[in-house]
Amino acid sequence: xxxxxxxxxxxxxxxxxxxxxxxxxxxxxxxxxxxxxxxxxxxxxxxxxxxxxxxxxxxxxxxxxxxxxxxxxxxxxxxxxxxxxxxxxxxxxxxxxxxxxxxxxxxxxxxxxxxxxxxxxxxxxxxxxxxxxxxxxxxxxxxxxxxxxxxxxxxxxxxxxxxxxxxxxxxxxxxxxxxxxxxxxxxxxxxxxxxxxxxxxxxxxxxxxxxxxxxxxxxxxxxxxxxxxxxxxxxxxxxxxxxxxxxxxxxxxxxxxxxxxxxxxxxxxxxxxxxxxxxxxxxxxxxxxxxxxxxxxxxxxxxxxxxxxxxxxxxxxxxxxxxxxxxxxxxxxxxxxxxxxxxxxxxxxxxxxxxxxxxxxxxxxxxxxxxxxxxxxxxxxxxxxxxxxxxxxxxxxxxxxxxxxxxxxxxxxxxxxxxxxxxxxxxxxxxxxxxxxxxxxxxxxxxxxxxxxxxxxxxxxxxxxxx
Numbered sequence: 001x002x003x004x005x006x007x008x009x010x011x012x013x014x015x016x017x018x019x020x021x022x023x024x025x026x027x028x029x030x031x032x033x034x035x036x037x038x039x040x041x042x043x044x045x046x047x048x049x050x051x052x053x054x055x056x057x058x059x060x061x062x063x064x065x066x067x068x069x070x071x072x073x074x075x076x077x078x079x080x081x082x083x084x085x086x087x088x089x090x091x092x093x094x095x096x097x098x099x100x101x102x103x104x105x106x107x108x109x110x111x112x113x114x115x116x117x118x119x120x121x122x123x124x125x126x127x128x129x130x131x132x133x134x135x136x137x138x139x140x141x142x143x144x145x146x147x148x149x150x151x152x153x154x155x156x157x158x159x160x161x162x163x164x165x166x167x168x169x170x171x172x173x174x175x176x177x178x179x180x181x182x183x184x185x186x187x188x189x190x191x192x193x194x195x196x197x198x199x200x201x202x203x204x205x206x207x208x209x210x211x212x213x214x215x216x217x218x219x220x221x222x223x224x225x226x227x228x229x230x231x232x233x234x235x236x237x238x239x240x241x242x243x244x245x246x247x248x249x250x251x252x253x254x255x256x257x258x259x260x261x262x263x264x265x266x267x268x269x270x271x272x273x274x275x276x277x278x279x280x281x282x283x284x285x286x287x288x289x290x291x292x293x294x295x296x297x298x299x300x301x302x303x304x305x306x307x308x309x310x311x312x313x314x315x316x317x318x319x320x321x322x323x324x325x326x327x328x329x330x331x332x333x334x335x336x337x338x339x340x341x342x343x344x345x346x347x348x349x350x351x352x353x354x355x356x357x358x359x360x361x362x363x364x365x366x367x368x369x370x371x372x373x374x375x376x377x378x379x380x381x382x383x384x385x386x387x388x389x390x391x392x393x394x395x396x397x398x399x400x401x402x403x404x405x406x407x408x409x410x411x412x413x414x415x416x417x418x419x420x421x422x423x424x425x426x427x428x429x430x431x432x433x434x435x436x437x438x439x440x441x442x443x444x445x446x447x448x449x450x451x452x453x454x455x456x457x458x459x460x461x462x463x464x465x466x467x
Contacts, residue, residue, distance in 0.1 A: 077111025207292025
């Protein structure tokens, strides 16, 4: 992990030698003592966007200005990204409050490129100084850095290609990353899944030579019991309902929900939050083969309901249903599931908002936590008139309505609702839009996996512990 430290604005070690940047969206050269002298000494040129750049400095100083609307996490992330080719960086946030310093500390790590073993990195930055008010020099920023590190670890996993990440491998990573934490990890293989009646996970994973897994992670912190479910399709070809070639690219990201809840429970355990958490990762590879589930086949899922599979490319809801049923049996206080579930979510909400559906207090808890964590989520309805679209002639329900293009995200939410108790507190988060950033980096989001919803889940646990 790169070194992030707090220093005083009066420190003689800080070189006030450079200001940038053009991609932050902030005025970066306002009301800073000594700025004119720095500009004159280093021959910097002031640009029309009010930023100043100084060439050939070993360390650069990013000055934020004194505005009231600075989003410190996003600013620090943008500053770190822009200064990534320098060995050291100082970011002046001397106007920041305690919570804003913590957010900036996260941003220092989150803004940089996600580590990638397949390509040489051009990131030279190893040390970042946050210039803060004297009163905050003793602030312990380790919790913020630990959370950022968990998010980065999740991004690495999500970015991994399917030839290096399959269900058994993800289970091994879960065990490895749990080392030293007060959690237990249990892995169910095909035989155990059969014994536990997890027909959805088995039905999706049967077409692959690399068998499915259910990964159960438990943290006993006392207090309220939060249940998490993550969709873990390590690669989604669509099964026998094969995706077109262009839509199959990027399907390594279809396990982002599982990586999200894994990172969240580890971060919660690392912080020692006074809640109990059970995380269920429903993991399979959706492949076509002579053994694969066929359109029209009927599967029996964990809670005893039968499902007619009309489209094998609507597989995420099948694996998630088993995980939701397990948590429903456990009578946890709140259930939250996270999944890259529907392309319809991207059509409805774009690529930066996640959709939230469900019933009971969990929906408001998620939306409130998302706001506090500065993550974009939008509550969506579950209209009653859509439920009959999942009726089947031969089973309890179908997994899709063939030919229907309206309300796909909402219909998927209805399907999942069949596997939680009607009076339970349950929220479903569809992260299909923001889980993978296909464009240029922005704020604290790099290109590729974003790690969206991890901060929200940790924030939700914090709030449950206080109430």
